[in-house]
Amino acid sequence: MMISTRGRYVLRLLLDIAEHQGEGYVSLKDSAERQEISKKYLEQIVIIPDVSKMLVSKGGKNGGYRLAKDADEYTVGEVLRAAEGSLSPVACLEINHSPCPRSADCIALPVWKGLDEVINKYLDGMTLQDVLDKKPGYDGGDNYVI
Amino acid sequence: MMISTRGRYVLRLLLDIAEHQGEGYVSLKDSAERQEISKKYLEQIVIIPDVSKMLVSKGGKNGGYRLAKDADEYTVGEVLRAAEGSLSPVACLEINHSPCPRSADCIALPVWKGLDEVINKYLDGMTLQDVLDKKPGYDGGDNYVI
DNA sequence: ATAATGCCTACAAAACCTATAGGAATAGTA
DNA sequence: TACTATTCCTATAGGTTTTGTAGGCATTAT
Numbered sequence: 193m194m195i196s197t198r199g200r201y202v203l204r205l206l207l208d209i210a211e212h213q214g215e216g217y218v219s220l221k222d223s224a225e226r227q228e229i230s231k232k233y234l235e236q237i238v239i240i241p242d243v244s245k246m247l248v249s250k251g252g253k254n255g256g257y258r259l260a261k262d263a264d265e266y267t268v269g270e271v272l273r274a275a276e277g278s279l280s281p282v283a284c285l286e287i288n289h290s291p292c293p294r295s296a297d298c299i300a301l302p303v304w305k306g307l308d309e310v311i312n313k314y315l316d317g318m319t320l321q322d323v324l325d326k327k328p329g330y331d332g333g334d335n336y337v338i
Numbered sequence: 339m340m341i342s343t344r345g346r347y348v349l350r351l352l353l354d355i356a357e358h359q360g361e362g363y364v365s366l367k368d369s370a371e372r373q374e375i376s377k378k379y380l381e382q383i384v385i386i387p388d389v390s391k392m393l394v395s396k397g398g399k400n401g402g403y404r405l406a407k408d409a410d411e412y413t414v415g416e417v418l419r420a421a422e423g424s425l426s427p428v429a430c431l432e433i434n435h436s437p438c439p440r441s442a443d444c445i446a447l448p449v450w451k452g453l454d455e456v457i458n459k460y461l462d463g464m465t466l467q468d469v470l471d472k473k474p475g476y477d478g479g480d481n482y483v484i
Numbered sequence: 485a486t487a488a489t490g491c492c493t494a495c496a497a498a499a500c501c502t503a504t505a506g507g508a509a510t511a512g513t514a
Numbered sequence: 515t516a517c518t519a520t521t522c523c524t525a526t527a528g529g530t531t532t533t534g535t536a537g538g539c540a541t542t543a544t
Contacts, residue, residue: 194340194427196501203446219520228440233503239522251521252511268449281340294374300349303414303469310460314453323449342532365489379534397490398542
C-alpha cells in the first residue's frame with residue numbers, strides 16, 4: 193500500500209476546498225465533517241510545508257483555506273507528492289536516498305524505473321479539476337478509466 | 339513507498355534462481371551471498387505460502403530451490419503480489435478490506451482504481467524471463483523503458 | 485557419521501502510521 | 515472590550531509493519 197491516509201486525506205481535502213470555496217475560505221472544521229476525517233489530524237497534515245504552499249490560509253473567525261492557484265493548475269501527482277514526500281515505488285529511487293552500490297548490476301532496477309514512470313505519468317496527467325469534473329482519465333493503455 | 343524489501347528481495351531471489359538453476363538446485367546461501375541479502379531473512383520470506391508455491395525445494399546437502407515453472411510463466415506482478423499480499427495503492431482497494439461506506443460518494447476513488455489498473459497492467463505485462471533478457475518493457479505510454 | 489541444507493518458532497529494535505491533546509496566536513463581531 | 519471561531523504549534527502515544535537476528539530440528543547426500 194503506497195498512498196497513506198496523509199495523501200488520501202490531502203487529496204480529498206483539496207478537492208473539498210476546491211468544491212466549496214466561493215469567494216471565501218473553507219474551514220477545516222467543515223471539510224473534516226463533510227469528509228469524515230479527524231480535524232485534528234487534518235491540522236497536522238496541512239502544515240506539511242509542500243502542502244501548505246498550495247493553500248492560502250486565513251486565521252480567526254470565518255477564516256479557513258482556499259487554493260493558492262486554480263484547481264486545474266494542480267495535478268493529482270503534485271498533491272500526493274507534497275503530502276507523501278515521494279511516490280517512488282521503491283526506496284532506491286527516492287530523492288535523497290543514498291546511492292545503492294548495486295545499482296549498476298541490479299537486474300531489478302529497470303523494473304522499478306519503468307513502474308515509477310508509469311505511476312507518475314498517470315498521476316501527473318490528471319488535475320484536481322479533472323477529478324471534480326469526473327473526466328475520464330487515461331489509464332496508460334488503450335482504455336479509459338473512471 | 340509501495341514495494342518493501344519483501345517484494346524486492348523475492349523478485350531478486352527468483353531471478354537469481356532462474357539464472358543459476360541448471361539441472362540442480364540453488365541454495366539460499368549462494369543466492370544470499372550473490373545478492374547481498376541476509377540469508378536468515380530470505381528463509382522467512384520464501385516460506386510465505388504464495389511464494390513457496392512458486393518454488394520446488396529440496397532439503398539436505400546440495401539442496402536448495404528451483405522454479406516450479408519456467409521463468410516465462412511468472413509475471414513480475416504475480417511474484418510481487420505473492421510476497422506483498424497486495425499491490426493496491428490504497429487500502430480501500432485491497433481484497434478482504436471491509437467495504438468503505440463512503441465508496442459510493444468518494445470523489446477520489448476513481449483515481450485509485452485507475453492507478454491500480456495502471457500498476458497491475460505494467461507489472462503483469464512482464465515475465466521473469468523478460469527481465470532476465472532485459473527485454474524492453476512497455477511503459478504504459480508511447481515509450482519503451484529499460 | 486558428518487556436513488550442508490531447508491524448515492520452524494521466537495524475539496525484538498526501529499520506523500512509520502494514525503491519530504489525540506492542549507494551548508497560543510489571530511481575526512472577525514457584538 | 516469581550517467573545518468566538520479559526521489557524522498554528524508542540525508534545526505525546528498506541529498500534530502496526532518492517533526488517534531483521536537467533537537458535538535449533540529435520541532432511542539428505544556423501
